[in-house]
Amino acid sequence: LGFDDGNEMPFNDPAAATPLTDGDIFREAEAQYARWNFDVADTDMLFQHFRDAEAECQRILDQPETDPKTGRHIVMALPAYDQCIKASHLFNLLDARGVISVTERQAYIGRVRTLAKACADAFVKTDAAGVAA
Helix, strand or coil: CCCCCHHHCECCCCCCCCCCEHHHHHHHHHHHHHHHHHHHCCHHHHHHHHHHHHHHHHHHHCCCCECCCCCCECCCHHHHHHHHHHHHHHHHHHHHHCCCCHHHHHHHHHHHHHHHHHHHHHHHCCCCHHHHC
16 A cells, blocks of 8 residues: 555545544554553453453353244354454453463463354354355
């Protein structure tokens, strides 16, 4: 695209009355989230949220494949995957803060990988799997 700095990429039409760059739109948000991520976020709470997302992902995957209310085949791979992604994001925050040791890091990566594999295995059982393949 010809830009060395992503913040200088056009956000809208450069010929617009008020041309904007990605930096104009996202710079403030980036500064706020960087401060929160690296300095302010409560790491004890992030650890708890990781455990919660991990448990919720597994709880969703453990539900019967047949909806007891409708009798329909509904495997909830996507809601489970949302929780997997949340756990992955929380791991990344904790890792960036430096509160996970090298040994723990491998274990956390393994835990997220286990969730992701379980979600993928569940997706194969969904009605959408045949369409997506």
